[in-house]
Amino acid sequence: MSAREPALSLAPDAVDLAVDFAGQPLKSPLLAASGCFAYGQQFAEFCDLGRLGGLVTKGISPLPRHGNPAPRICETAAGMLNSIGLENVGVDAFLADKLPFLRGLGVAVWVNFFGTDFETYVDCARRLSRGDGVDALEMNISCPNITKGGIEFGTVPEVAHRLTRACVEVSARPIVVKLSPNAGDVVAMAQAVAEAGAAGVSVINTITGMAIDVRSRRPRLATTYGGLSGPAIKPIALRMVHQIARALPHLPISGIGGVMSGEDALEFLMAGATTVQVGTALFAEPGAIHRITQELRDLLAELGIPSARAAIGVLQPLPAEAPIRPR
Amino acid sequence: MSAREPALSLAPDAVDLAVDFAGQPLKSPLLAASGCFAYGQQFAEFCDLGRLGGLVTKGISPLPRHGNPAPRICETAAGMLNSIGLENVGVDAFLADKLPFLRGLGVAVWVNFFGTDFETYVDCARRLSRGDGVDALEMNISCPNITKGGIEFGTVPEVAHRLTRACVEVSARPIVVKLSPNAGDVVAMAQAVAEAGAAGVSVINTITGMAIDVRSRRPRLATTYGGLSGPAIKPIALRMVHQIARALPHLPISGIGGVMSGEDALEFLMAGATTVQVGTALFAEPGAIHRITQELRDLLAELGIPSARAAIGVLQPLPAEAPIRPR
């Protein structure tokens, strides 16, 4: 005797994956995460980019950046560390050389950006938001790999508020703020940027970590510390998404961290995310998002959930136990 | 042609594993972590407890606690979540029923404790520190699983400072403060408790996370959130140990998080920890600490490092690259 829920299974094709993020429609909730997709061209030989929900570019700064010395990456248990150093081509080259390709794909294009100080953040927001084909800006306020300054942008709510407000004021496009999991209180950060006019938040960026090569007695990354990504961080990312969704039910959230399967993506939706980004999974499997999209569709169908939208935030608490009665 | 370092390999037996933590000698740097060892008896049938460096008891509170509803644990990628709810027998039963067994083992006994408010913390420290056979107290200021209050103890440096000072004043034994990785600035926390008289810090406790069962649409833990442990968190733990060791070179650190092998333990020593605790690994392998101790001994011998002491904090930065010269 087993109580199976009356699973009103649907045909996978009947499942509607479309979502709206801050008023913008996306074909599917699945986006490629910043830094794991470069500027997209490389993926064209592996998969049909038009089937993505959207993509987030590598983080763009006003001037080109060359990044950190090698080694820049190393593997850890169910995860990896990186200290790429936010290498990128800079705003001008991005707008001229990279954006035209992306705008032709017919999917949501979010441009991730950062500055090295207040002014360069604002400058970047102003210029990038006017790029033809840019749907939204994702502002990275958690740059663990830039050494000088910047840490308060991602960890002090008042500072993040001021920065967000200034960027929102000059931006022609919605700004989604990508939060740092290294902040003590991620809900306070979300609230601060929401009040400053952020259209949504992306949760989470990598968590600062390190690894040591005991044979050489040296850090495995040239910069000593790097950002941890991959399935290892998924429980932390999911918790932060859920905390923010509970506290700020009207703020759209893009969930990120260790998504490898349709089931992972659905966990993020149920926790309250509207879109879900896939990062590290793309390295081992360039077509991961297509597989994950299909898995999500099949799973929603199997569970009788008619649309991605209907899954957002549907998490229920566990039923209470029976009261204690002494025997 | 390969440049091998002149590895002055030693005989494993010649390696001295003894360390001093805050003036107290331990046979080896490896301790069983709180909550993963209960009160020790269960392990006696699997291994010789006298060969541990020491052990940390399950967290003790002034009154017995029954813990949280089920489910209390679930597995995640290279880790697990728990929300045991700090269930324990309470100070009186601990001193009467559990301590006598531990004191007979001939290894360092650290009693982990916590209160539900300022006064009960202090009360606990006073009474436990007078237990016969207690070498040190490990004060848990990061109790993600107690619902009411207490969060500031683990996240606000000034509050942690006051609490530590009050406990140190009444304690007959050194107090090691176990820090929360959920605090925004773990170095500030370490500094605050060091200035308040803590004999050392244990770094880290579990990181708050969650997991969702998409089929039932419910959290996998009855309390929704729980603490993440295991290899998944090792890079984060190691980074925090290293940050604290660099900022506070004289503060003894007990490194914790995902240790599964002698190599993992050596990473923590090199990052600056004086002792290393093993938690989750004990569930799958009750004799894990014995294996890890042997692996650490063999590895130190292979690397020509004569003692555990000599490994503490020996991490070197990577050599710099050649300067850039245009071709």
Next chain:
Amino acid sequence: MPAAHFTAATAANRALGGGYFVLELEAAEDTPVGAAQPGHFVMLRGEWGRDLLNPRAFSVLAAPSARRFAILGKIHGRGTARLGALRVGERVAVTGPLGRPFLSPRPGTTQLLIAGGVGLPPLHMQARVAAAAGLHTAVELLYGGRSAQDLVLLDQARDFGVRLHLATEDGSVGHRGFITGPLLARLDRAREAAESVELLACGPTPMLAAVRRIALDRDIPAQLCLEENMACGFGVCLGCAVPVHGPRPYAYCCTDGPVFDAREVRWP
């Protein structure tokens, strides 16, 4: 019973269809698992590196020698999938035997062994042990599943000489419906005959809940073999809490159970 932690090699791994498999493990030396009783369980983990950190719990199905034992597994998630794919010679870390077993039949009382799906192993072993002790008339096996392929190891059960009552939800074998159907019929007969019976059950939680209700309503003693997520299996993680009535709100599935008195369990 003392438990041990040891390494065993896969001696055989037989797929039974429907995701079921019988995994036989053999250690290099005698181990206490050889003395396991029905309801005792072991924690198993393959050489899996850092992912799938915790071992998985399995009831002992049979322990033909002091070195060798078998479990009946069903592929559920990633751990059971890997165990089901083990090849001969591959190694598994074992902790066991763990827990408190079922109580043996008492003279004059018939034990009705109620197994649902993969809850079979401890009851299969109970039947085996009873048969070996010449008590095959003291136990009867009631065994339910979704369809014919959920009813495994029937030939062995028949060899024990115990009476079998089968049920499948699709009616492909035995009674059509849940096993509680045949159980209620059997209990009615017992009442008419003033026969003293006791229930021993293992299976999905909804089945156990139904058996418990029946036992409480009819005031029949019942031992339920429960499952709860486990990290250690030997009482240290405190993860496997089972809500119970009495002075403590929770007991531990691994050390206080997995077999619990139905009256003790604090279910709605």
Next chain:
Amino acid sequence: MPAAHFTAATAANRALGGGYFVLELEAAEDTPVGAAQPGHFVMLRGEWGRDLLNPRAFSVLAAPSARRFAILGKIHGRGTARLGALRVGERVAVTGPLGRPFLSPRPGTTQLLIAGGVGLPPLHMQARVAAAAGLHTAVELLYGGRSAQDLVLLDQARDFGVRLHLATEDGSVGHRGFITGPLLARLDRAREAAESVELLACGPTPMLAAVRRIALDRDIPAQLCLEENMACGFGVCLGCAVPVHGPRPYAYCCTDGPVFDAREVRWP
């Protein structure tokens, strides 16, 4: 060359001793790896769940058909250990061919192929390709290792008809010492004969550094096949930075390399 991401099955996996193994993979359909040139590499990952997240890079050793290719691996850490243990039929995800290969021999110039340990595959393939094109006199293979068991696939290399110079650190085969010994002797002879030579090297970084020094000192062109930790292998993670001279301080091992001009590499 276009790359593809596909699944291949283990067609053969042969241990050569000393931790070396030749893994042959076969796809269900033709793949672009069949057209790989010496120095091209593939990223491989088994069905490993969530741990060992990233694929591992391996030079193509041979691509006998459009569906089948082989790599020479050496067990180093956990990934290579798992690949070395693959059994026939087990599946591997492949991305490739990736990178920029070695340049082919130019008329009138002898290519000295300098292989250290597991750096052999791209040079072994270069020798194979040259031999197949009737250019076996245009290449010579200089191959060094710690001891005899580090020198693998020698019979095949002999079959190519290319000249072989061997060295082992323990002197068990060929010259005793590093392969740079025979290399310097060979270069001296080339100088005396006013022979035009070019160096192609793959092996441990210290060996490559020594070859680079020699090439720069003597002003001989040299192509070095480098290794760097890689997450993707196709230019998106930016993890595999190689310090280079020129306007950009870093190039990428996976897309700009793995073969680099020795003058370009910014090493001390």
